[in-house]
Amino acid sequence: MMVTDTDSSENVFNNNGGGINQVEEKTVSLFSINIRNFLSNHLAVFASIIVISAIVVSIFSPWFAPHDPNKTNLFLRLQPPAWMAGGDWHHPLGADHLGRDILSRIIYGTRVSITVGFSVIFIATGIGILTGLVAGYLKGKFDIVISTVVDILLGFPYLIFAIALMAAMGPGFQNIILALVYKEWVIPCRVVRGETLAIKEIEYVEAAQAVGASRFHIMLREILPNILSPVIVVATTRMATVIILESSLSFLGLGVQPPTASWGNMVADGREFMLEAWWVSTFSGIAILILVLSMNVASLGLRDAFDPRFSES
Amino acid sequence: MQIMLGDQHVTPEMEQTLRKDMGLDLPIQERFFRFLYNASRGNFGRSFFHRRPVMEVILERLPATIELTLCAMLIAIIVSIPLGVLAAVRKGTIYDRSSVVTAMVGVSMPGFWFGIILIILFSINLHWLPVSGRSTFSLSVPSVTGMLLIDTLLAGRVDSFIDAVKHLILPTITLGMAMGATLMQVTRASMMEVLKQDYILFAEAKGLKRRRVTFLHALKNALIPTVTVAAIQTGQLLGGNMIIETIFGWPGVGSLVVRAIFNRNYPLVQAAVLIYVIIYVLMNFIADILYTVLNPKVRI
């Protein structure tokens, strides 16, 4: 993989001598993440820290959570958060209708969101890259078949498709991942296919062909590194959407089943008690909001870091 | 089969007849074609739950969904396009930054949660707006179009009209939020692109008034991608509809479908999915047409 820490903020008037070579250099190393630029974007860095923290929390939930998320205690039923009357700091964010600590459930809920988010994106992007490369590079029959499938899948509104699938497959952790992957892979596929088609024309691919490299080799070594930047940017943006989708499905009860905590079903739980206990729904939703917002901001920063020229000054 | 019939007492013969009637004994391709054939003749089968033809049930609740969707679209457009223009024209200022931040938050919020928060805030705590439903029974009016906003005005009942509006506000805001946020971002980006163009410079070099340059020269071009996105987004609103309607107890097709899924009322779900897909494809088609109409370069 070519990861060049090049200073891509070139000044139009840069005098490097030898004009033609300069142009070639720029187009070849399309995958060059400008780390310096990213780090100077304080907001994006802050957002990335939040995302990373979420990952850490999801892995080390037992260490972070003050209580067992599934431990019920009917004495504590619907206890308000600590700063309100009737609350105490043992349960900082209060307790739900079964007396379970909300804070701990939110912490454990991170597992569901993060795992589903990353799994879906990894798998979908993997499939997408494969199919996209094949469709874009090999064209012909492969392209027609793959593109038709993509178009059909795109024709379905996302949520409806997912719900229909879940209804057919039944709820559950693995099924959610599957259902979401089913629709999600078309997006990286489309991106990869487009980029592959564009890059195919550039000379160095022809050069490799002339030397006799196998098609597989070309796809892997020449094309792939250069389409990675848009793919990564798309993947990070989609992760945010996938997390919202997962929580929507969980909200409807199609996600992980009780008593496992997921942010979506926590909001659903609280809905019955909106009148007396607003905190049951509110805080889990805030967690979703924070994670998704951070992902969006971080991916925006990532996009700018890959190619500062395209950011808005 | 068993689940669908619920707790009615079923004899094996009944089951057999039902199977045959529903065509479940035929191979899958045949079932699919049968479905299409029946569908094209408007026959979607009967819904078990309601013991009425599925189509009837759906059509009955359609106006409610349409009313909600249209209102959400309208609000989203009215709010986000001017904000997007403002953000682009005053790039880098507080207007720009705050619009971008709001849009980002709007996109990152789960719709179902936002709706619940709104209910908690405005209905439960402040008692300004009703918690759910579409109207108060005592203020009903005869149904002409099925759209309460129109029917209440037709019947001359201002109090019913206000009641209908009050019920509409929260669901509309919730549904329109996601669409509005994206629309604002698209408008802003598109406007910024347009403002960089030479023809804007030339228009200024002509000494034209600023307002004319912004709205006639710039916006006219900037709206082209915006409108297409709006059309496509409307198709996607259909998915969001289901959850929002459920939360607000809105008697539309969305909440109907959600319940049908849980009740395993397959004929209804099938019919609904088909309708949704058709509308979605239709909206994309409309988006294409709009693009052609608005962009003189592409017109035939």
Next chain:
Amino acid sequence: MEKETSSSLPPLLKIENLSTYFDTHSGLVKAVDGVDIKLYPGECLGVVGESGSGKSVTFLSVMGLIKKPGRIASGSIQFDGRELTIFNPRQYRSIRGKEIAMTLQDSLTALNPSIKIIDQISEVLKEHDREIAAQGKTAIKNRAVEMMKLVGIPDAENRLKDYPHQFSGGMRQRIMIAIALACKPKLLIADEPTTALDVTIQAQVLNLIADIRKELKMSVIIITHNLGVVAEYADRTVVMYAGQIVESGFTRDVILNPRHPYSQGLLKSIPRLSELDKAIHPIPGQVSDLVNLPAQCRFFSRCSQRSDECRKDIPIRKLTNHGEVRCIKVEA
């Protein structure tokens, strides 16, 4: 074709020590740095330079069209006795299109693709010409047709409702000129009027500008990198390099006897039909980085005549023939 300047009249446009800077991410770009230009009524001035020389930015500054991150850092711009640098946006808008008009290089991008030609012409009239505006739509339309005929658009009446992309490149350039001249401005600034055009059309457009100039007794500034254009049509010529004027004078003098090494290089690099067998002599190197300019002659790195005494800020000096040069090697 030459025309003696009416140097008895005061200059229509007087640019004094103009500096326009851009605050970019990479640093401060001094796009225009201490430029002095005088333009007399009825005169045609050629401004020659390559990309990055500051030629366009200078006149965008005159029009008040420099936007963030650019700013006019210092200097004065006097037009028809008025000081433009202290104008507010409203005042600028009252003279743009009416007293000073500008055309741009690429006619395809300069005309709004979504607005009909008739509207793009008539809006200038409606804005600046109260008389015509008062006379109503038909009067405006007639004037628009008049303008289009003036610039040589065939079948003008029927083409009013067309959009820019329905015209050829040469036609569009003419339409731009029609728009610019609709209110009979005192000064026309033509930025690269021929660059995007075929060679045959170039001559047509330039002749058109020359004819109209005679008729309206207008002053014209032609910005170009093409010396041939300047040689044929400009009374006086200014050569710019890296934000500064390096040579100026009567076109005849600058073309036949260039004093600055850069001007000399420019002339030498034009391939001539009569010398097909000789090698082409481009000027080696590229324009220097405008961000970190050392205090020396800006042409230093590419100059064949450079020496150590060139390593300081070079002022511009007057020559005996009413010209100016910015080079120590030249005797006044």
